[in-house]
Amino acid sequence: MHLKDLKKKKPAELVQLAEELGVESASTLRKQDLLFAILKVQADNGDQIMGLGTIEVLPDGFGFLRSPESNYLA
Numbered sequence: 001m002h003l004k005d006l007k008k009k010k011p012a013e014l015v016q017l018a019e020e021l022g023v024e025s026a027s028t029l030r031k032q033d034l035l036f037a038i039l040k041v042q043a044d045n046g047d048q049i050m051g052l053g054t055i056e057v058l059p060d061g062f063g064f065l066r067s068p069e070s071n072y073l074a
Contacts (some may be wrong), residue, residue, distance in 0.1 A: 004051070
């Protein structure tokens with residue numbers, strides 16, 4: 001799944017996808033939380049998740065994918 005396509009989905013579509021993936025209480029989650037829950041299930045299943053941007057990896061091993069539409073540095 002491409003992250004860009006997932007972000008374009010309407011909340012109702014995300015709820016449906018989350019429920020299909022077995023996310024608990026999907027209908028009560030905010031859009032951002034739905035996105036993270038869906039991505040977590042897909043990552044846990046070994047599915048490939050694609051995104052565009054620049055990755056910033058911190059010394060402790062955590063990383064952030066920076067893109068023009070979600071630039072937190074500005």
